[in-house]
Amino acid sequence: MTDNSKKTTNDETNSTGAGEGPATGAKLSGEMLTAQLLALLKNWSGYGYELAKRLEETGYAGCNSGTLYRTLRQMEKSGLISSAWDTSRGGPARRMYSMTEAGNLFLDNWISLIDFHKKSLNMFLDASAMMLEASKSFQRSATGANREAEKPDNRGDEDDR
Template sequence: MNPYEAERRTLLTPVLLLLLAERRGHGYELVRRLADMGWRDAESAHVYRVLRGLETCGAVTSHWDASDHGPARRVYALTHQGAMELALWFVRLGELHGILHVFLERYVQLTDATGCGDDRPSAPPTDPASAAHMRRMRK
């Protein structure tokens, strides 16, 4: 696993807490809601591992919901402790947001100063997605 994937996996905890604060849900529904947020590569096995960990530490509870239309599903809900943890994540991610904003601004300035596609070692590599993001940042 590369460092980028590890960072995204770490962020799965607060995102799942947020989704459960919005409304309870079963695992596959949470995976779908993650995809709706743009998190299309969330592995269901990892989502279930994180949910089990959150349940073990008391941030979420679960119960089996028997349905007439299919197999029973484990439905997860946020606890009071989970709501407090979500609030702490909000503060931590807010601080990180400020740092990331400065980073992104400085990266855009660097690419403006060095020129996109420059062959110098100091010039950051760019791809179409990065270039599009930088154009949005400049606006």
């Protein structure tokens, strides 16, 4: 019997964006990387190397250059960014990336979606904390009631004398 399950590489994560934790640098995958790149390009145009450095500065060091350039190519094919070769500086030509209007719309929608999920998660966490506190309070009161019930009742002994 062969194992046909998909094996993930270091750059892949599941659709929820789960990956390595903050101790080793957050991983970016799929639309999360796209949104982060668009946020970097919002008011600035940059080269792939500069984008990689800025990703690293913002805490997303888990993205290798192959993943970055594949994502940039896909974003350009999708119309989210545009690029042009810059030959104005000495040395080899470099590709300059800029966000398009479609990229701006994608980023705005992404931010709205993340904000909605953030609010939903905060409501869930608040409700969970309240339920946990109520449960602890109930356990404390139940434990206290049990202790009271276990205390010997000395009043009955005095009446018998």
